[in-house]
Amino acid sequence: MPMHDNMGARCGAVWVIAEQTDGRIRTGSLQLVGHARKLANQLGTCLEVVLLGGNLVGVIQPLFAAGADRVYLGNDPDLALYQPEIYTEMVVKLATEQEPEIMLVGSTSMGRELAPLVAARLQTGLTAHCIDLVLDENGILEQRVPAYGGLVSITCPDRRPQMATVARGVFPMPQLDEDSTGEVVPLDVPDEVPGRVQTLEVIREEPEGVPLEIASVIVAGGAGAGDLDGWCKIADLAKVLNAALGSTRPAVDEGWIGLETMIGQSGKVVSPELYIGVGLSGEMQHMVGITGAKVMVAINSDAKSPVFEQVDYGVVDDCRKFVPVLVEKIKEHRERALSRSSRSHGPTSI
Amino acid sequence: MLRIAVCVKAVPDPKEATRIKIDPVTRTLLRRDVPLVTNHLDRNAVEAAVQLKEELDAHVAVISMGPPPAETIVRECLALGADEGILLCDQAFGGADAFATAYSLAKGIEKMGGFDLVLCGMASSDSGTEWVGPKIGALLGIPVVTAVREIVERDGRSWKVKASLENGYRLVRVRLPALLTVTRELNTPRALSFSGIVSARKKEITEWGINDLGVQEEAVGLRGSPTITANLTIMNGKDSKRAVEMITGTREEAAERLVEKLAAAGML
Ligand SMILES: Cc1cc2nc3c(=O)[nH]c(=O)nc-3n(C[C@H](O)[C@H](O)[C@H](O)COP(=O)(O)OP(=O)(O)OC[C@H]3O[C@@H](n4cnc5c(N)ncnc54)[C@H](O)[C@@H]3O)c2cc1C
Numbered sequence: 001m002p003m004h005d006n007m008g009a010r011c012g013a014v015w016v017i018a019e020q021t022d023g024r025i026r027t028g029s030l031q032l033v034g035h036a037r038k039l040a041n042q043l044g045t046c047l048e049v050v051l052l053g054g055n056l057v058g059v060i061q062p063l064f065a066a067g068a069d070r071v072y073l074g075n076d077p078d079l080a081l082y083q084p085e086i087y088t089e090m091v092v093k094l095a096t097e098q099e100p101e102i103m104l105v106g107s108t109s110m111g112r113e114l115a116p117l118v119a120a121r122l123q124t125g126l127t128a129h130c131i132d133l134v135l136d137e138n139g140i141l142e143q144r145v146p147a148y149g150g151l152v153s154i155t156c157p158d159r160r161p162q163m164a165t166v167a168r169g170v171f172p173m174p175q176l177d178e179d180s181t182g183e184v185v186p187l188d189v190p191d192e193v194p195g196r197v198q199t200l201e202v203i204r205e206e207p208e209g210v211p212l213e214i215a216s217v218i219v220a221g222g223a224g225a226g227d228l229d230g231w232c233k234i235a236d237l238a239k240v241l242n243a244a245l246g247s248t249r250p251a252v253d254e255g256w257i258g259l260e261t262m263i264g265q266s267g268k269v270v271s272p273e274l275y276i277g278v279g280l281s282g283e284m285q286h287m288v289g290i291t292g293a294k295v296m297v298a299i300n301s302d303a304k305s306p307v308f309e310q311v312d313y314g315v316v317d318d319c320r321k322f323v324p325v326l327v328e329k330i331k332e333h334r335e336r337a338l339s340r341s342s343r344s345h346g347p348t349s350i
Numbered sequence: 351m352l353r354i355a356v357c358v359k360a361v362p363d364p365k366e367a368t369r370i371k372i373d374p375v376t377r378t379l380l381r382r383d384v385p386l387v388t389n390h391l392d393r394n395a396v397e398a399a400v401q402l403k404e405e406l407d408a409h410v411a412v413i414s415m416g417p418p419p420a421e422t423i424v425r426e427c428l429a430l431g432a433d434e435g436i437l438l439c440d441q442a443f444g445g446a447d448a449f450a451t452a453y454s455l456a457k458g459i460e461k462m463g464g465f466d467l468v469l470c471g472m473a474s475s476d477s478g479t480e481w482v483g484p485k486i487g488a489l490l491g492i493p494v495v496t497a498v499r500e501i502v503e504r505d506g507r508s509w510k511v512k513a514s515l516e517n518g519y520r521l522v523r524v525r526l527p528a529l530l531t532v533t534r535e536l537n538t539p540r541a542l543s544f545s546g547i548v549s550a551r552k553k554e555i556t557e558w559g560i561n562d563l564g565v566q567e568e569a570v571g572l573r574g575s576p577t578i579t580a581n582l583t584i585m586n587g588k589d590s591k592r593a594v595e596m597i598t599g600t601r602e603e604a605a606e607r608l609v610e611k612l613a614a615a616g617m618l
């Protein structure tokens with residue numbers, strides 16, 4: 001991949017604020033770098049990545065492999081955990097010096113806090129939870145988000161950088177070129193930060209069951225569950241299918257399940273083989289979170305629900321009554337299949 | 351005394367908000383008279399403030415930027431226990447993006463006097479950017495913690511909080527004055543009480559326009575917004591590539607057939 005020369009560029013660079021966990025660049029960051037590479041090529045400028053962390057030796061190669069020309073690297077024990085003040089200060093200072101054209105941030109917990117802190121300091125615009133980013137004929141970034149049953153393009157015509165957050169899974173994983181290299185620019189940790197807020201510790205809580213991000217079967221429930229009892233029936237369906245349980249915003253608002261299970265524009269983007277949407281209406285803000293599912297099913301009591309226009313199989317019924325029956329039928333099917341296979345293969349010796 | 355400001359937003363009732371659509375012909379928003387309610391998570395923020403007031407010597411002010419009908423939600427927050435209500439209301443505030451909203455609210459908070467704690471919901475149900483809180487904090491120059499789900503410890507002005515992450519939480523120490531955005535897990539908002547409603551009638555709601563805030567018209571509303579919204583495209587399920595096959599029959603039959611379809615597709 002040719003190195004782009006900033007001097008000849010028509011505009012500032014395209015930036016990605018990358019993240020790593022446990023010494024690996026996050027998938028979402030690499031997807032963002034892949035898409036940013038295309039934008040940089042179209043603008044005739046270079047692609048630069050900012051990566052901050054505590055122990056980044058041997059971590060950054062995938063960023064070059066995904067298309068970065070240059071990595072600004074803050075590698076310091078003080079940066080091991082996300083520290084809002086230091087991180088904001090470093091990104092703001094660098095952006096003020098380098099004047100990037102575009103700054104893209106992953107829609108992660110960190111990105112969702114860091115991006116508005118940086119944008120406010122730079123007095124520039126920031127678009128939340130984009131599902132697509134394209135350049136218009138003037139090279140202005142069109143930041144697309146679903147809204148009110150439509151898709152709107154948000155632009156930031158006058159101020160720079162143009163900033164947006166994007167969820168993991170919105171853009172595909174780029175082809176990685178393992179031989180690619182680029183420039184590493186080390187960053188100093190500022191010595192004067194006020195120290196008014198400090199991340200002391202990060203505690204992981206792994207949700208039970210299959211994680212949504214890698215699940216091949218997902219059962220998602222919505223407002224149609226009605227109450228916690230109805231919700232538990234949907235959860236049973238997920239269990240019998242060994243599926244991950246996803247949700248829509250109202251299910252989270254009702255307190256039936258945690259925010260980490262929400263699928264959609266401001267939640268997770270998933271790509272299962274099989275998706276079963278139960279008691280949900282197929283609002284775009286939810287449906288954009290499901291990409292490339294092979295088979296999609298909807299169960300909804302309203303035959304006119306828009307969800308039926310977006311799936312392969314539909315059942316019109318009260319999910320609170322239908323789902324328990326479906327669970328039984330799946331169990332029966334399993335038992336039949338099991339007895340068939342034991343008949344055809346004979347008893348297995350232990 | 352601990353001075354607390356809570357930012358509350360009037361949003362279209364989420365239970366009916368999906369009725370709001372873009373008119374395919376005029377490309378304008380069809381609001382269909384969906385009633386305004388207090389943003390869900392802002393109720394958690396108000397609850398947190400009122401609980402602090404019950405425990406400590408505190409003064410709770412709520413501030414909202416919105417059209418005149420937003421006064422009802424400010425009144426509701428007073429009935430829930432807030433001491434003072436401010437409504438930023440001016441034609442010039444209209445069409446604000448998250449930055450211009452945060453700028454106006456930050457100016458309002460400054461005018462209200464010094465605050466030890468500013469609370470926001472993590473997200474609003476209508477725009478849902480999650481930006482307004484942290485931007486207010488950045489503009490006020492105070493530390494910010496987003497997605498706070500628990501206040502673990504208060505040691506004078508040094509607080510320890512749990513902030514939600516996608517797969518766990520951060521334990522964060524923050525020194526006041528600070529801005530926190532809160533999640534549902536933080537508390538269970540109390541219901542409105544009759545005595546609260548009665549006492550709220552006696553409380554004043556102050557209305558401020560741009561002249562009261564001493565801000566320029568270019569700095570707020572649509573004109574003060576770095577981002578602009580363009581190009582509404584109407585999209586709906588009909589654009590989907592999938593052709594649905596409806597599975598019919600009795601409940602038992604439909605379940606049976608669905609299982610067969612899924613098995614045939616190799617999904618079971
Ligand atoms: C900025 C922003 C971001 C958002 N991000 C997301 C996001 O990431 N993810 C997300 O999910 N939402 C998101 N939303 C919310 C989204 O717009 C919709 O409100 C939400 O997806 C609707 O959820 P639902 O389908 O469960 O509820 P509803 O739209 O209320 O649909 C409920 C459905 O259940 C059916 N039903 C009712 N009773 C029964 C029954 N007994 N049996 C079967 N069916 C029944 C009804 O016919 C209806 O179709 C966002 C909104 C905004 C403004």
Ligand SMILES: Nc1ncnc2c1ncn2[C@@H]1O[C@H](COP(=O)(O)O)[C@@H](O)[C@H]1O
Binds near residue numbers: 413472477483
């Ligand atoms: N117009 C407003 N008036 C008062 N508070 C607001 C307003 N808009 C947003 N907020 C606050 O900012 C939070 C996040 O909103 P948002 O950035 O729109 O997701 C809300 O929960 C409110 O606490």
